[in-house]
Every structure is written in structure tokens, then in C-alpha cells.
Amino acid sequence: MPARLRSFIGTILIICLVIFYALAATTIATLLxxxxxxxxxxxxxLLSGLVWILPAMLIIRWMAGPKPK
Known part of the structure; x- marks a missing residue:
């Protein structure tokens, strides 16, 4: 997969992750x-503000592509 396409898909995924995670974290906080x-x-x-970084790191690692040998 070309690097530009991988970066585009990763950017869209991160934006969706942040929006979904913010809504979920706020809803949980409001209810509980x-x-x-x-x-x-x-x-x-504090914890919910840091937890979203883990899936974002995986997406960013995928966006970087395979490691050069």
C-alpha cells in the first residue's frame, strides 16, 4: 500500500477514534x-485522557509502514 494512502487512512481512523472515544468517555462520566x-x-x-493514546499509537505505527531491514 502506498505511504500516502496509508497516511490518509490512518488520519481518518485517528479522527474517528478521538471523536468516538471522547463521546464514550463523556457519556460514561455523565452516567456514573x-x-x-x-x-x-x-x-x-486523568486515566481516560491517557487511555486513548494506546490505540492511537497502534494506528500511527501502522501508518509508518514496515520497518526497513
Whole structure:
């Protein structure tokens, strides 16, 4: 697959990932954390703000293509 096409597909995937993840994280927080103390909110948003990086790293690694030998 050409590098430009791989980059284009990866960019679209990352944008979709961020949108879906933001909506899911906000929905979960709204439904479950309504009456929780402030430190639970802090911990949740700290962790949920970092977790999306893992699938994004996989997409970026795929976009980079195979390693040169």
C-alpha cells in the first residue's frame, strides 16, 4: 500500500477514534460520576485522557509502514 494512502487512512481512523472515544468517555462520566467526589472525577478524567493514546499509537505505527531491514 502506498505511504500516502496509508497516511490518509490512518488520519481518518485517528479522527474517528478521538471523536468516538471522547463521546464514550463523556457519556460514561455523565452516567456514573454524577454524585462522586471531586477526586474520583480527577482520577477518571486523568486515566481516560491517557487511555486513548494506546490505540492511537497502534494506528500511527501502522501508518509508518514496515520497518526497513
Amino acid at each position: 460520576l454524577g454524585t462522586s467526589p471531586w477526586w474520583v472525577h480527577l482520577l477518571y478524567f
